[in-house]
Amino acid sequence: MYIPNESDETLIERCLAGDQAAFEGIVVRYQRGLFNVAIRLLGSYEDARDCTQTAFVKAYEHLHTYDVSQRFFSWIYRILRNECLNTLRARRPSEPVSLEWAAAGMPSDSLMAGERQRAVQTALLGLTADYREVIVLRHFTELSYDDIAATLGVPVKTVKSRLYSARQRLGELLAEWRVER
């Protein structure tokens, strides 16, 4: 059992003391954020699910290596990122990625909006991994520039310049939609 308001530190301490159930609190707290990062990085619902699950399992297995002075999200994000990169490398270039999930839940009268969302996700997948990552961290998490820099291990200045370039590239890829909006 875990108490929803327990801090990350407390939950982790309990885990390290042998209370496996306490880790569920960590999973519940971070599953939405990590899954959404994964799905934006990978474009595949199933791959995102698998990578997120595996990242949590690996985080638990190596919890004793976590440095409490850093944000837990940053630490587990790096594990997730490696999982995502492994998945991307293993993916065949010719293998199409289903983006049906990208427009899931859209009202039937929002076909254009659904198509646009798929186009944005497709454009994201068209970016290099570096660019895609920084876009995803900036727009789909609540991390600050400082947090993103710490997570990626690069200076804030680099985060900003990379983000700028990534957004420019994304704008090029989405030129058609920018006109039609």
Next chain:
Amino acid sequence: MSEREHDEPLSHGAPDEVTLLLGELKEVDPPAGLAGTVMSRISSEAPARVRRLEPVHFRGGTVMAKKVLWSVMGAAAVVLIGLKLAGYPPPSEGTEGTIGAAQRYQSQQIADADVKVTDAELQKFMQSDVFHKLINDKAARRALANKDVQKALADPNVRLVLASDQVRFALADEQVRFALADEQVRFALVSDEARKALASEEARKLIASDAVRLALADDQVRFLLANDQARFLLTNDAVAAALAQGALVDLLAAPGLVDMLAAPGIADIMAAPGFTAALEAAAQ
């Protein structure tokens, strides 16, 4: 290429169109039962961590730990890391003795006298994220400045691994890093017994990680693991600490790093005695 130092919208005032388009993407609900699946997997898989170094029996009576196998690619990773960071070709004869404590307290900075910025590649490297990471990572600096590491890197056979893409893929594998952080694993890995076991197909089949499995299938990697200098490097604490910290692995995974380090100008700078001394001074 000129890059702006900020990512503000292209047009001032209202959010630009890219921001608006990104903002239209809704949050996706995680799969129902994800937490339950994770906890179930932890219950069934996580005890493996407690039973670390669980013996695995091989044909012929050889006994070793499964995690030792995982760390095999970590061995190659260590060599690769040191090699890339220390430069190619290796320091010229006589520089080995001058690196380390003798220059450690000179508080040198990387200056023109030590570093001859002679070409565009060098400039690019010095301004790269990779170089910045190196300068700012204490563990990386210590590994780089370590005399034993540089000695091992002087071995031409070690450098062969640079050509292996499989090694780079393996570097991104979390299992490799975690396994190599384990002192018992590192020392087990350099045993003759471990090396013999690694030669068997059966051993490779036991390895769970695709990245490591691919790497082990690489002839250059296997050749490297039979190299005395590479094995020596594995027992180096500074290298292990740097690997466990993870920043070095991120460095090596950086796109284009191999190409950058292959440039002659960059090789010169990394091999310069003042370079490592300056890194050491910065680490104080």
